[in-house]
Amino acid sequence: MNKRIIPLIMIIFSISLWLIFYRQLPEQVPMQWGADGSVNWTASKFVALLVNNGMYILLYLLLMFSPKIDPKKNNYKQFSRSYEIMVYAILGLFLIINVVVLFKSLGYPLEINFFIPFLIGLLLMIFGNYMQTIKPNWFIGIRTPWTLDNETVWRKTHRLGGKIFIILGLILMITPFLSDQYVLPVTLISVIVGSLIPTIYSFYLYRKLK
Template sequence: MKKHLFPIVSIIISIAVWLFAYKHLPAEMPVHWGVNGEVDRYAPTFSAFLLLNGILIAVYAMLLYLPRIDPKKDNYRKFTRPYSIIGNVLIALFLAISIVTVLSGIGAPVSINRVVPVAVGILFIILGNYMQTIKPNWFIGIKTPWTISNDEVWRKTHRLGGRLLIGGGLLFIIEPFLPRNISAVLSIGLIVVIVVVPMVYSYILHKRIVGH
């Protein structure tokens, strides 16, 4: 039951914040911000309430049930604590987005284009620290045909991926405080590096280790 406490409490807090502030919210809520920090998409308040709280519930359900349907489900027992920590940090990220959206809706002086990159940066740093403890599975980590098919490729790719996530996370934290033209390019570049480099590395490593 202990492992369910943080996700359940987070969902309750998010719903409670929305209900408490609901009568003070405008008819339409901002639900998406562009790279320049300006709102570029609105949704009816009730739809925004359902969307953001629904995401929290869906993430919790996903974290709960994915290990049960994974063909490599036995490996989850080897990284139970890291899996729980990563899941809780992910829940915390969406809780923060939900609360900041409400604060923005009631006119509080919050800057979501600063809060979200910092929160994502913290998520990346924590994920990077635990990346090497994640055992082969189909849902969490760097999943390519080459990491899934070879444990050594998985281990070495996740060691590199962990370092990239930590470095990228630190840059994400400082990115919102840079000039906007620089921060936009930096954000896109970081995502490309963090995603593409481990994929290419896993292919090269597989060719070197397996030989075909």
């Protein structure tokens, strides 16, 4: 099966759902929610349809065509299966978010502040599982000046980064079950620490090897 068929089916499914339920949508559709689940921003249903599905299409194009213009594009052949799974995971996440936003707007009792952290956590765990298979490139992975300059640093950093992504994913998946006052601090601290450790580690490895 052509690897573009599944993403295109996802996009068509999302657009079709919005068109099917378009008349039933309220004039103002929620577009952004706070950590407590309250609505921060609304837009007309026509704008919501265009923005949600337009961003979905742009994301698909970015994921499909960025590897073709990457200076290290030949490396993608070495992790093509992993990249394909990551693309499906990202597009699947946005499809579910699109569906949740649509049905939330229709009045269904869906908890946005439960679904989003859980889904992002699941995505990070999938990424973490395949992280160490990624070869040096300019588009996906832990791209620091030191990983991009040295393949050994890239490989070891992504081995550690994969474990960190899985741990970070697990933390995000449990945040919906925490008290509201702890959700934001736990999320921010986890994301900051999870980002800093691979960066510092790549610098340490690079200096050590040099």
